[in-house]
Structure formats: C-alpha cells, structure tokens
Amino acid sequence: MKSKLIHEAHGQRSFVVVLATDDEIQDCLGRFATEQKLSAAQVSAIGAFRRATLRFFDWQTKAYQPIQVEEQVEVRLD
Incomplete structure (x- = not known):
C-alpha cells in the first residue's frame, strides 16, 4: 500500500x-x-478485485447476508 x-x-x-x-x-x-x-x-474508490465478499443488511433477519464474487470485477465506490 x-x-x-x-x-x-x-x-x-x-x-x-x-x-x-x-x-x-x-x-x-x-x-x-x-x-x-x-x-x-x-471514501471514494475505483479499482478491481479478483474475489470479494459483498454484504447487504437484511431487515427481516437483522443480519448481514454475504454475496461471494469469485471473478475479476471492476469496482467504483462513491
């Protein structure tokens, strides 16, 4: 870094x-x-990941649910 x-x-x-x-x-x-x-x-970001775990908050279960991404992806965060 x-x-x-x-x-x-x-x-x-x-x-x-x-x-x-x-x-x-x-x-x-x-x-x-x-x-x-x-x-x-x-934070603002741009870049790429080879693999990542994204999470979203599920209001019904009150827990974060993971989404696995196992491929090269471009990311932009604003």
Whole structure:
C-alpha cells in the first residue's frame, strides 16, 4: 500500500491510497486510518478485485447476508 496527502485545508485532508495486487482492502484501510489518526472519513474508490465478499443488511433477519464474487470485477465506490 502506498499513500500520499494531496490536499489539506480547514482541518480536512485528502489522500490518495494505492493498494498493491493481493493487498487486503479492509486491513490496508484500517491500518491507514490508524496511522493517520482518522476519526471520520469519506471514501471514494475505483479499482478491481479478483474475489470479494459483498454484504447487504437484511431487515427481516437483522443480519448481514454475504454475496461471494469469485471473478475479476471492476469496482467504483462513491
């Protein structure tokens, strides 16, 4: 994982974070948040996954239901 601060103003910072092939996104972003002492964040992302587990909240069961994706997919998160 690489990161760079690209903008800072009025107490807000913007970073670019680039993950390497086979980096685990949750681990990397968690470590980044800890290192930067983030207490709140907004995330926008674009990239690809080889495999992923997506989850949605099922209001009837009050639990997150997993959806396994086992193929190369492009992802955009706004």
